[in-house]
Amino acid sequence: MTTWKAIILGAVEGITEYLPISSTGHLIVTQRILGIGDTSATKDAADTYAIAIQLGAILAVLILYRRRILTVFQGLLGRNVEGRTLLVALTIAFLPAVVVGVLFEKPIKENLLGTGPVIAAWIVGGVLLLVLAPRIRPDRPGLSVTNIGPRQAIIIGAVQVLAMWPGTSRSLVTILAALAVGTTLAAAVEFSFLLGLMTLGAATIYEGAKNGSKVIDAYGWVDPLVGLVVAFVSAVVAVRWMVSWLQTRSLAVFGWERLVAAAITIGLIATSVI
Template sequence: MNLWEIFVAIVLGIVEGLTEFIPVSSTGHMIIVDDLMFKSKELFSKEVANTFKVVIQLGSILAVVIIFRERFKELLGLKKGSAGGTASSGPRLQLKHVIVGLFPAAFFGFLLEDTIDTHLFSVYTVLIGLVIGAVFMLIADFLPNKVTTTHSVDQITWKQAIGVGLFQCIALWPGFSRSGSTISGGVILGMSHRAASDFTFIMAVPIMLGASGLSLLKNWQFITIDALPFFIAGFISAFIFAMISIRFFLALINKIKLVPFAIYRIVLAAVIYIVFL
């Protein structure tokens, strides 16, 4: 393992951490940074490179778990004021809302996993996802007669939880962005941008952890002693920069909304089109 490979791992971890949970498509960025600049599948075998992408995604997931740790304790009944503790005043987000939101994407993701991996992971399909996703985000921000009724994630209704879960299915198309589809969907359904973002991040942990965990189990044999520094460097950098990215995003999303991200996605799509197509 040489210094160049460690540098590649750190940069890819940074890209993953910065883009995984904001609505700009981490897949689109990986195409630009990895496939164009670093070509990790040429540094390592295809299996090792794919396993690495699972490992750095786990680093990003860990960041969400830490940022929302008190909320997860509450949802799991491990904290006072939660379902398993002393009742708190006012409505609170409940685990059943999260489960309802998870079900549609988990079901269709399991059903269509092989089809998506075989037919939808290409530069062209990601390009389509980036552009259509950007249009969807603009529609969410400029929808006429839209009324915001849910200003906190604790006010989410069953209808909104199910609706956001259905919108998450759109993100099975690579390049669409899970957070882009769910935050936009939440806003369309009457949630504030911050409430939709909070629900998106909380809901992302179990579904991403399940998918990444299964992928890691299938590819465990590729995490060798020689490649371990590569995996560790990527995991740590993804974790650190996901923490930074998520905190800034949550602090600003109610102010800047989705328009800047939609514009950025269109610019990114143009760059991918010029470079690859």
């Protein structure tokens, strides 16, 4: 790992984490291009590094949505009804990923963390977005983020499990699931971001405790911190841009990005670059 590689990985993580284009997929391909984690000795460290720099993206949403998160904490203390409703919904939506992640962590890592599954997911998700985007108006009516109830939350949480297939995108499936249960587009995006705090936070803590020492042994402290800071800055920019974009435009641009990413990756494989 070099500092410039840490910067590239941090930028890829921050830009793609909350956009519906799959951060895991982009990181897998980027790691292959950069030659990171291409030996059995460094693979666990590289995979954990990719998860550890998610902390930068987590901090970005914590800051950007600090007021909403404050209402959630007030709800936890019984001081805010809307905050309590949102907390319950987020907790319910979070649980399916925990159960499936614990039960199927090993087969997922052994069988799905490759370019083939990523390309397939990019294509399927890209086509799905291009088909659905014209039907999703920025001003569509629906539930606000604080009106999402347990029934809607369990559906969103169940669908989030699909994102364990690399290349699918947690953001994509949770946004579409929220829209399917009747939220506004703005509420779907915000709920996806907030749910991501819990899901990504849990994954970061788990992997850090399990393989954190391997990251430090392989890369030291400086490069992971550089990647984290770059991920934070780029995530702030990406989240602000996405929210602004979807106020007047559709999700189609993300469908096209997924298809372009799949095509480029196929080309890189065909030319033996990766």
